[in-house]
Amino acid sequence: KNEVEQSPQNLTAQEGEFITINCSYSVGISALHWLQQHPGGGIVSLFMLSSGKKKHGRLIATINIQEKHSSLHITASHPRDSAVYICAAHSGGGADGLTFGKGTHLIIQP
Amino acid sequence: GAVVSQHPSWVICKSGTSVKIECRSLDFQATTMFWYRQFPKQSLMLMATSNEGSKATYEQGVEKDKFLINHASLTLSTLTVTSAHPEDSSFYICSARDPGPFQETQYFGPGTRLLVL
Numbered sequence: 683k684n685e686v687e688q689s690p691q692n693l694t695a696q697e698g699e700f701i702t703i704n705c706s707y708s709v710g711i712s713a714l715h716w717l718q719q720h721p722g723g724g725i726v727s728l729f730m731l732s733s734g735k736k737k738h739g740r741l742i743a744t745i746n747i748q749e750k751h752s753s754l755h756i757t758a759s760h761p762r763d764s765a766v767y768i769c770a771a772h773s774g775g776g777a778d779g780l781t782f783g784k785g786t787h788l789i790i791q792p
Numbered sequence: 793g794a795v796v797s798q799h800p801s802w803v804i805c806k807s808g809t810s811v812k813i814e815c816r817s818l819d820f821q822a823t824t825m826f827w828y829r830q831f832p833k834q835s836l837m838l839m840a841t842s843n844e845g846s847k848a849t850y851e852q853g854v855e856k857d858k859f860l861i862n863h864a865s866l867t868l869s870t871l872t873v874t875s876a877h878p879e880d881s882s883f884y885i886c887s888a889r890d891p892g893p894f895q896e897t898q899y900f901g902p903g904t905r906l907l908v909l
Contacts, residue, residue, distance in 0.1 A: 715898070723830075723883050725900040768835065772898075779826040779838035779887075780898065 684709040684771050688783035696791055701756040703786045705769035715770040716743050716754045759790045795819060796888045798901035805876055806909055813871045813904045815886030821866035822888035830883040842869040876908040
């Protein structure tokens, strides 16, 4: 069974700072998701990646398959980025769901 | 992007009653949907995998007689919490697998918050 670890658990930063959230997993995967969960609980899928790097606006996600590690970066952070960021690993094949990290609670202060 | 809806978004019920939660994929057909549960300050945990036209696959420790899953069509899966108890109070989230033309992805519903009194 895959184990997904995220760090840090909590992060408070000032508006404009560059943010990095890390995710490591124990077993090879077919894809890794980065999700954003807002205070009300709703989840938005930010990225799904299986190799390399993806960028969407101020968000960048990278993955290193050999090292079993992924990072989510936020450039020019803004208070509206405050949320819980969750990485989730998809081991692939069959009908397996995702294995989730515990999440990183990010607060961006104005 | 693809949208997955859940209904209801909030439900409060008395202990011993049954609650049905619907998960719909709005603009794609999902042969596979997943049900997750999240307790406060904890990560999401997969409860079961719902396959259209066949029985759901439950994760270890999840009672299949208590959490009934029906995936009767390619756009609808339902989770029924039978004889709900206060310890079943949680946030229930579904996701739907979209095979896509090039890459498979999962889309998440907005979640259903259940409070059992």
